[in-house]
Amino acid sequence: MEAQDRLDLYRTMVLIRTYEEAILREYHADKKPVFDIGAGLVPGEMHLSAGQEPVAAGVCAHLTGDDAVTATHRPHHFAIAHGVDLQRMTAEIFGRTTGLGGGRGGHMHLFDPAVHFSCSGIIAEGYPPALGQALAFQRRGTDRIAVAVTGEGAANQGAFHESLNLAALWKLPVVFVVEDNDWGISVPRSASTCVTSNADRAAGYGIPGVRVEDNSVEAVHEAAGQAVARARAGEGPSLIEVHTLRLWGHFEGDAQGYRSDLDGVPGRDPLPTYENQLRADGELDDAKVAGFRAAASERVEAAIAFAKESPEPDPATALDFVFARA
Amino acid sequence: MEAQDRLDLYRTMVLIRTYEEAILREYHADKKPVFDIGAGLVPGEMHLSAGQEPVAAGVCAHLTGDDAVTATHRPHHFAIAHGVDLQRMTAEIFGRTTGLGGGRGGHMHLFDPAVHFSCSGIIAEGYPPALGQALAFQRRGTDRIAVAVTGEGAANQGAFHESLNLAALWKLPVVFVVEDNDWGISVPRSASTCVTSNADRAAGYGIPGVRVEDNSVEAVHEAAGQAVARARAGEGPSLIEVHTLRLWGHFEGDAQGYRSDLDGVPGRDPLPTYENQLRADGELDDAKVAGFRAAASERVEAAIAFAKESPEPDPATALDFVFARA
Amino acid sequence: MTLTEPSAPAGRKLSTAKAMVEAIAQEMERDERVFVLGEDVGSYGGIFSSTTGLLDQFGPRRVLDTPISETAFIGTAIGAAVEGMRPVVELMFVDFFGVCMDQIYNHMAKIHYESGGNVSVPMVLTAAVGGGYSDGAQHSQCLWGTFAHLPGMKVVVPSNPADAKGLMTSAIRDDNPVVYLFHKGVMGLPWMAKNRRSIGPVPEGDHTVPIGKANVVRPGSDVTVVTLSLSVHHALDVADELAGQGVDCEVVDLRSLVPLDTETILDSVGKTGRLLVVDEDYLSFGLSGEVIARVVERDPTLLRAPAARVAVPDVPIPYARPLEYAVLPTPARIRQAVLNLVGA
Amino acid sequence: MTLTEPSAPAGRKLSTAKAMVEAIAQEMERDERVFVLGEDVGSYGGIFSSTTGLLDQFGPRRVLDTPISETAFIGTAIGAAVEGMRPVVELMFVDFFGVCMDQIYNHMAKIHYESGGNVSVPMVLTAAVGGGYSDGAQHSQCLWGTFAHLPGMKVVVPSNPADAKGLMTSAIRDDNPVVYLFHKGVMGLPWMAKNRRSIGPVPEGDHTVPIGKANVVRPGSDVTVVTLSLSVHHALDVADELAGQGVDCEVVDLRSLVPLDTETILDSVGKTGRLLVVDEDYLSFGLSGEVIARVVERDPTLLRAPAARVAVPDVPIPYARPLEYAVLPTPARIRQAVLNLVGA
Ligand SMILES: Cc1ncc(C[n+]2csc(CCOP(=O)(O)OP(=O)(O)O)c2C)c(N)n1
Ligand SMILES: Cc1ncc(C[n+]2csc(CCOP(=O)(O)OP(=O)(O)O)c2C)c(N)n1
Ligand SMILES: [Mg+2]
Numbered sequence A, B: 001m002e003a004q005d006r007l008d009l010y011r012t013m014v015l016i017r018t019y020e021e022a023i024l025r026e027y028h029a030d031k032k033p034v035f036d037i038g039a040g041l042v043p044g045e046m047h048l049s050a051g052q053e054p055v056a057a058g059v060c061a062h063l064t065g066d067d068a069v070t071a072t073h074r075p076h077h078f079a080i081a082h083g084v085d086l087q088r089m090t091a092e093i094f095g096r097t098t099g100l101g102g103g104r105g106g107h108m109h110l111f112d113p114a115v116h117f118s119c120s121g122i123i124a125e126g127y128p129p130a131l132g133q134a135l136a137f138q139r140r141g142t143d144r145i146a147v148a149v150t151g152e153g154a155a156n157q158g159a160f161h162e163s164l165n166l167a168a169l170w171k172l173p174v175v176f177v178v179e180d181n182d183w184g185i186s187v188p189r190s191a192s193t194c195v196t197s198n199a200d201r202a203a204g205y206g207i208p209g210v211r212v213e214d215n216s217v218e219a220v221h222e223a224a225g226q227a228v229a230r231a232r233a234g235e236g237p238s239l240i241e242v243h244t245l246r247l248w249g250h251f252e253g254d255a256q257g258y259r260s261d262l263d264g265v266p267g268r269d270p271l272p273t274y275e276n277q278l279r280a281d282g283e284l285d286d287a288k289v290a291g292f293r294a295a296a297s298e299r300v301e302a303a304i305a306f307a308k309e310s311p312e313p314d315p316a317t318a319l320d321f322v323f324a325r326a
Numbered sequence C, D: 001m002t003l004t005e006p007s008a009p010a011g012r013k014l015s016t017a018k019a020m021v022e023a024i025a026q027e028m029e030r031d032e033r034v035f036v037l038g039e040d041v042g043s044y045g046g047i048f049s050s051t052t053g054l055l056d057q058f059g060p061r062r063v064l065d066t067p068i069s070e071t072a073f074i075g076t077a078i079g080a081a082v083e084g085m086r087p088v089v090e091l092m093f094v095d096f097f098g099v100c101m102d103q104i105y106n107h108m109a110k111i112h113y114e115s116g117g118n119v120s121v122p123m124v125l126t127a128a129v130g131g132g133y134s135d136g137a138q139h140s141q142c143l144w145g146t147f148a149h150l151p152g153m154k155v156v157v158p159s160n161p162a163d164a165k166g167l168m169t170s171a172i173r174d175d176n177p178v179v180y181l182f183h184k185g186v187m188g189l190p191w192m193a194k195n196r197r198s199i200g201p202v203p204e205g206d207h208t209v210p211i212g213k214a215n216v217v218r219p220g221s222d223v224t225v226v227t228l229s230l231s232v233h234h235a236l237d238v239a240d241e242l243a244g245q246g247v248d249c250e251v252v253d254l255r256s257l258v259p260l261d262t263e264t265i266l267d268s269v270g271k272t273g274r275l276l277v278v279d280e281d282y283l284s285f286g287l288s289g290e291v292i293a294r295v296v297e298r299d300p301t302l303l304r305a306p307a308a309r310v311a312v313p314d315v316p317i318p319y320a321r322p323l324e325y326a327v328l329p330t331p332a333r334i335r336q337a338v339l340n341l342v343g344a
């Protein structure tokens, strides 16, 4: 890979991590002394993606804002990597009028039509709409594609199977991404999935399936490159499973008492791993790292400031937007 | 195979065909001059299984009434092969008080707890309950198993995938049977399924998958024998797909204008094929054939007579059985 | 019925099915973003003839048979709608909603709101409803109350050919998801006993019926019968019969559940003082209760007699004819209810 | 809370979650056919603590974590129930019903009827309901009206610890499928703002609450407030407050939707002449309309004032707190509705 491309991947990963750390901070800032999920400036469930940056960065490097991404309940990394407006996304997470949904959606419901981004809180149910987006792109004779993301837990849901079959049958330009972070909340992969690799399931749909084992952004980038090229060329969908890492709890407030692999987690953090690799290859040094971090921090803090400064929605508007006006 | 076993398979097939022909006759008897689906002694949708006898006969030869079968909207062949009470089943199809459900269920809702038989009109949704029956059998330390049946069209439904994964994961004693009759109503397999064999999908669950290509009852019997033995031995589920034949329309009244393969259908009828094979092997002759047919006809006509003589339900009882009494 | 056929003479009559197809075909001609997908919508033409001829006229790129995977293909319609297409997607029987309701109610119906109005989902979800021909507990339901209860989708239910065309045209042109439920018994199918009004005059060309407007299909002064779909015809038949006995029924065909035309209901009840709701959906926690509540939350003194309901009494639809007709809202049950009301 | 712990002193208080678990544990001890399955019901103990400790007490053969495949595992519960086991199966959030409703309403709820009473399906389907903590449109719904509309399943909704235990015991012992919906806000969770009554006295040992009996939790003479679940507590708080202003509310906690205790509602409205239904489910085509209809189909003159409703006004639950609390049935909205009623 070109140095610039590698640094771009790194930059995306840093931006994501910086964002998630900032949200973590803001989320917990005003939920004390006793954690109250509904309290504070950012209430509700909060599923952060730290550790899974390589997947989003590696996949989205191949996309433009004309391509679609459907993400999950854990959407920030894909939203950021795909170029969702950071300020409006943050404002949405803070429930403000300037948010992507004017505060109606929240962190699991980020819709940015400018870059064809959406997500859903229902497991695996983001897959089917991606097919429709891909169909629309295909019908217009473009080479635009849709990327559909789920976790490994979701790959046992009916919607996963139905979507793969239909996309393969209709040769839709879709890339299916499965983020295997070993856990579906407290349920380990071994207790949810009867095969070791979801990539093996691709054969049941006659499509290519790849498993990226080591949470390496470059390996993801490579696998995604092939899948994206195939989709753009009109050859149909592919499946990529990435063995990634849930660095933190399932959601904030999760004590992870069930988590047998907790000790090993910090050592598997992909961000220092990649950073060290780039350092070893002479592409990063302390100054550059600091520069990337500072730039990320500036963007993230600006987005958070924007959110905090934005007005809260007027209760009198609660019924607006149930239906589109004629 | 032993001669007796072969004749037993043949007997079952003859009984099923005789039954379906009789229902065909009764169904259409009083729907003239213009076909009216709601008219007559047997109203409603009617999905007959002629041509698919080898699947039911071949699979159920390995079962006893202690094993469970969950069938589909096209259930008669499996009901008969599994030993559902023919009279009460027929009475149910005629909507009589003596029917399996006292006339509340109808042809798509035959429940015979004496042999753990059930069926459902919703595509693929008979699979999940079979898992629970298998679980109950397993928990009691028995070697009883559950057989779950669907069509090839159903194998693209989410419930199919979820059931295979869960059964494989929990090593449940289930045999999944897919009847590939090339059509899901008017949709050919090629327009519904992105792979040529559903048996190939078994690999996605780490379980054995077999496709029986030629609608031969003995080939089904053989494949099912292995799957049943495996399930009884506690080794978990298997999948069997049989390439079978829908001899008639999807349901009665279906003109099959869409059906490209119609000309070849009569020549593929498995009943004369097997009969000829047994004749060639010296196990059947005209007299024996006549005997099997007469015996089948007697049972079937007795069941139909029983149904017709049975009382129709009293409208005043329509609300009975919504809930079980304490 | 296709548009390339010579157009029928003025006052031509169509079946409800053909009127529905005509609306889809006209919109497909008018707007290339409109396409149709679902099970057996292609060469079969829809199990209940809701898409007959469309494949021939528009070809397989615009009329797509799908695998049996309602979650996948309804989701596909949603995604296509989000990207500006205008799909008409068929759920063959409404009874199958349970395999795909998440796409319908959590996605199709909520995306517009969650996105703060930034994403629209202009699509029509069609489904056949209703019983009366012994199709049993999983193929005879109406379930419109279930859809109407959940926010973000409009719900329309035509009872006759002209409304079938007009509501379909309006549904396709609506920028919101619209659930369009057609009763098998009003489609005018040659293979099912049908109400005589299931074939009727249908305006040519552009014909819209506003979503959210009920129709007073028979004016009357003694009893208001609020109903919809096939039951409209039973109510009309009963009204005709009772007119001879000096009971004058007003029959209101709701046509839309969401939005519900409360004002038309109130006007009628204000006039008659007696309310009967006839509903082929289940009795409790559904349409019939809602209509009654809309009246008495405005003014209970509008009612000179207890409100009455004829609906399916919270029982799965039985198969056997005597049982099924014991639970359906038959003319006999409607007649009795009206007579009870005027006797009260 | 497990049964092997020394039993608490008489009058001991438990959270609703612990009371619910205690009932399950007692029934599991009593009846080896009872087992528990669902997502994160094992070592996590249920996302809302509905199964905490059961895995430790009963082991993985009787407390089964499942893959995320609600159709498969709810269907598994159904099949096991058909074979005589008595599963308690958890749908983590009721909002997820759309991925598995077919198993629930077309199978669990209908098999007994379709089989003419020959097959029973004794199982409990639990699910968390309710909003108020900014969990958005797909994780905050109540949806009990949706379940109650469809025949063949009982539906119970406890509002407090004692009822949570009693209704769970009754549900497990019932030979019918029972849907048991627990509001997150009454569970007494340490990590969520909770009503002060979410920890309360719970009878030891066998404790059943009859399914189908409402509870008059506060007698009063001016206004009947019919409600359930978390809203019971809001209603009680408002009633306490308004008592000081001379308005005497009777609060009826329905506890069961199916069967619905119509007589208790009628008795109360017969006394007060004023009816307010408070419902955290969507307003239209649901519980609130049904309760009103049950009254006026008996006798509209029972109502001295228009019936009133406070519910979620047919809008997806918004995320932002000011918007969410604008649509939830808050004490402020309840108070206003009561005052309107007595002013009328
Ligand atoms: C249909 C459905 N079932 C259950 C849930 C609850 N739930 C939310 S996240 C989650 C675990 C998802 O695991 P996985 O797909 O591996 O994604 P991860 O959280 O690990 O990113 C579950 C069970 C849901 N949102 N939707
Ligand atoms: C969930 C669901 N979708 C659609 C239908 C309508 N339907 C009934 S039978 C059928 C075709 C089934 O095809 P297949 O599974 O191959 O079985 P076959 O009829 O060929 O035996 C369809 C689409 C249904 N009953 N349930
Ligand atoms: Mg995971």
Ligand SMILES: [Mg+2]
Pocket: B151, B152, B153, B179, B180, B181, B182, B183, B184, B185
């Ligand atoms: Mg088939």
